[in-house]
Amino acid sequence: MMSTASIVIALLSFALGALLALLMIPILVWLERRGAGLIQDRLGPNRTNIGGFRLGGVVQSFADVVKLLLKEEYYPNHIKKGRGLLMFAPIITFVSALLAFMVIPFADNIIIDGESLAVQPLPIDYGVLWYLSIGSIGVIGMFFGGWLSHNKYSLLGASRAGSMMIGYELPLGLSVLSLVLTYNSIGFNDMVHWQSQTLFGFLPAWGMIVQPLAGIILIISLFAETNRAPFSVAEGESEIVAGFFTEFTAMKFALYFMGEYVAMNTASAVIITMLFGGYQLPWVDTELLLSNFNNFAFSLMLVIPIFVFIIIKWMKKNNRVRPTVSSDGGRAFETKVLTIALTTMTILVEVILIVLVLFPSDLGSSITVMLFQIATFVVKLMMFNIFFILVRWTLPRFRYDQVQHLGWYYLLPLSIFNIFVTAIVIVIVGV
């Protein structure tokens, strides 16, 4: 029989996984457009608002969703058979990206009444295999979409996507294999645990530091797997219109589009979990936080107001129109409301922390540590998503043969070499 706590934690982590994957899409779309604007020396979408609330322009993404939902479902006339499957193809891509995200641990196993509960939407201990296998289903949706469009460009796009996926699945799997050898586990949570120790007493034992070559190969292959620039040859709008989604409109197109962002989010989550210590801060693991809970709470009480103060200061400085514009479009009002909301939240958090320090309880401290680790995870996730966006808008797209050349001639031999070196080191050191 399952206890109440385990059911609550399971439901909460499932909801958190769905929220992190789905709510991240509009934020990432907005970030991408603002990031592109930053690099191309313009502003990007920043004016859409609901009653003066712009939130920096995030509202634009919701407007886009409404537009895509209301758009006409259009099928090209030459598509006679397989419209159902054509409709279903983007769903395969989207769902596989979403499912692959569900094995990422958002915080350490929380212990309630002596029961260890995983904060992971799908609490399985072979997460790496799950990610590799489910993640490779996504390309099947691109195949169906490309073939059923009955269009040369779509066909070319689909075959490019497929052969690139096959070419980069191997270095991905092999670099993951050398990481698995290092961590001696195929569970994501065990990997994070391994990474929370230190090397030589001062370096955090992050995968990127222990296995730099495997880390770089993993990051490059994941860039290719997500079909994003500089590996976006499957779309390649300057060569083959838009690749496999040339004939897709409205929500069908949006599912491919959102699937790309979910896949990018998943790739970031996998990178930080396998290479950058996951939900843990360096040098500070879960036991340390729990055993020194009072110190931890005091430092949180100090850091949070400073952080909020800087955010409010930054918002007051930037959330305004040029002096030549007469109406500020409700921006002063937005700043005021957000300032009040942020201040209230900070005071609330401080009060809760004070109560937890004055009346210590195991449950309260472990929940606080869990929330802190979730926050750390989200911050790291956002940092890596921004890295993805910066790379996309900095590097030009590789030519198709260059992409294949890089995968087969450099990454594959290097990853096999890395496995040999790792295995020899493990045999010698005897870990």
Next chain:
Amino acid sequence: MLENNIFIILSLFLVGGSLGMILFKETIFSAFSFLVAMLALAGEFALLNNSFLFMAQIMVSVGAVVVLGLMVIITLNKQDKNLPNEEHKFLWIIFSTILVLPFSLLLYKALSSLHLSFEETKEGYGTLKMVGETLFSRWVLPFEAVSVLLLSAMVGAITIARKDDYSKKEEK
């Protein structure tokens, strides 16, 4: 009860997918039916709590076989008019079904009494860890032999596929 219902639904998908695989004329619909059948089979393994077979099924059958099959379909790019005209297709299927029926009945009888001659499975049977430990302790020699066999098969396939002579190419 719930397990039974899930089993029946998955089996329907499996049988439907297998039928669709041979009945559809267009290759792409056959490929989709194959995908459905393979996923349903993976679901059956998951229902048995056999995580190794479940993961292997998705990884090998879906991630490799279906993807490579689709790759072949797209590369060949057969148009509808080039597909063979299969006359009396259903007659053939009914005929061959009747032909293999006695064998299927025999197989059913043998398989349905098979579980009596085995011990009950232990806790943790079929999990990834257990399979790995067994494979690398009791069966390590056959395992390595199979991997050498696969390697030689791969080298052979590449040699057969690459008939072009390099010395001639360089002359050009």
